[in-house]
Amino acid sequence: MTITPPNISIFKQKALQWASVFDAVCYLDSNEFTDPYSKFDTLIAVGARAEVTAYTGDAFEQLETFRKDNPGWITGFFEYDLKNEVEKLSSQNPDGLEFPDLYFFAPQYLIVIKGETVEIIADDPQQMLELIEHSSVAVSSASVAVSDPSVAVSSPSVGVSLQSRFGRQEYVDTVEEIRGHINRGDIYVTNFCQEFFADGMQINPLTIFFQLNQISPNPFATFFKWKNNYIMGASPERFLAKRGSKLISQPIKGTAKREADSQTDELVKQELRNHPKELQENVMIVDLVRNDLTKSAKQGTVKTEDLFGIYSFRHVHQMISTVVCELRDELSAVQAIKNSFPMGSMTGAPKVSAMQLMEHYERSRRGVYSGAVGYFSPDDDFDFNVVIRTLLYNSVTGYLSFHVGSAITYHAEAEKEYEECLLKAKAILEVLGGVL
Known part of the structure; x- marks a missing residue:
């Protein structure tokens, strides 16, 4: 069934409200960003007629089998800690969220939105449409307070605080230790991440997502529900896409805060475009992504389509490069993903050494953070x-979490890297009722 609702925005909210009672929900929204590689503006997959839940060991193999058995639409996520299956690594840090390492489902109901047109795929699309139209969009306030040694945030309505795994000085000291490894030649660049978290929180995940997507509308926005666990994301970054035989990766490295004054904002963009440290970060990761794609590519087809592109979002400018290749005929889509996982922008170079070191210096498992959410199409x-x-949220335990990270290179200044982490957290902290 194909329809043209009078208001696409309201339809999407109602559809997600209707979907949210199911145990399996995947909502992907481009927020009207222009993207030559997108198949749709919004995808809503609801209810599992088949599913696979897997953990490190044979997770990719299980997904390969599941994909063969379900050749239509499937949606799901990969946790970062699948690195332990791809390489000889381990994760011993605490995990408060309890997501599986991999989860995919073949949906009972599917909504595909392109422009003003909505396609509803279901056994009884008319009944599904009526249920959606009778859904109400009730966005209630939901906020928490954040307090750590270096972030002053308050909320008059809720007396619970998010804690940080690192205080400012601890973070600065750790960055200096990591720079020591870079000076010794152990690694060239890495992505060092820290977690903010709270236990025993009661929030409305749908409300939080609506607010986050309003404050920070990004091209890879995500609401994902797995039973009692939720992913509420405002990602600007593509890990990997396949279009025919073409693979596309668009790593982000390089961040600058937007300014309200247009002339000042333009100067910020130009400074980002020419900043030696940001260019160094970006080109290092581009080289890493090129190397990852070589594992899946036809000989001689890996190339950089766009180097150091500057893209503007609500709160930040980002430096994004585009690397592509032609997929070898004998490799499956799942194998192509495994060959590039985890994404280079969240690891560092050399990749294995950087992941080993970050496992040592970080104080919690990344889990879904630094992983990937998306879909396979028919x-x-x-x-x-x-x-x-x-x-990320576990509604049974009330554990609420978000990570932020930044690239550490030889030229990194620890205090500035900490400020970049807080800049990246700005939209989330606004949603949670805080100010930086």
Whole structure:
């Protein structure tokens, strides 16, 4: 069934409200960003007629089998800690969220939105449409307070605080230790991440997502529900997409705060475009992504389509490069993902050494953060984001979490890297009732 609702925005909110009672929900929204590789503006997959839940060991193999058995639309996520299956690594840090390492489902109901047109795929699309139209969009206030040694945030309505795994000085000291490894040549660049978290929180995940998507509308926005666990994301980054035989990766490295004055904002963009440290970060990760794609590419097809592109979002400018290749005929879509996982922008170089070191210096498991959420389509194309700028929530335990990170290079200044982390957390902290 194809329809043209009078108001697409309200339809999407009602559809997600209706979907949220199911145990399996995947909502992907481009927020009207222009993207030559997108198949749709919004995808809403609801209810699992088949599903696979897997943990490190044979997770990719299980997904390969599941994909063969379900060749239509499937949606799901990969946790960052699948690195332990791809490489000889381990994760011993605490995990308060309890997501599986991999989860995918073949939906009972599917909504595909392109422009003003909505396609509803279901056994009884008319009944589904009526249920959606009778849904109400009730966005209630929901906020928490954040307090750590270096972030002053308050909320008059809720007396619970988010804690940080690192105080400012602890973070600065750790960055200096990491720079020591860079000076010794152990690594060239890494992505060092810290977690903000709270226990025993009661929030409305749908409300939080609506607010986050309003404050920070990004091209890879995500609401994902797995039973009692939620992913509420405002990611600007694509990990990997497949279009026909073409693979596309668009790593982000380089961040600058937007300014209200247009002339000043333009100067900020130009400074980002020419900043030696940001250019160094970006080109290092581009080289890493090129190397990852080589594992899946036809010989001689890996190339950089766009180097150091500057893209503007609500709160920040980002430096994004585009790397592509032609997929070898004998490799499956799942194998192509495994060959590039985890994404280079969230690891560092050399990749394995950087992941080992970050496992040592970070104080919690990344889990879904630094992983990917996305879909496989019936033509065996796929598209997966990078899980950043994202809240994660276990509604049974009330554990609420988000990570932020920044690239550490030889030229990194620890205090500035800490400020960049807070800049990346700005939208989430606004949603949670805080100010920086």
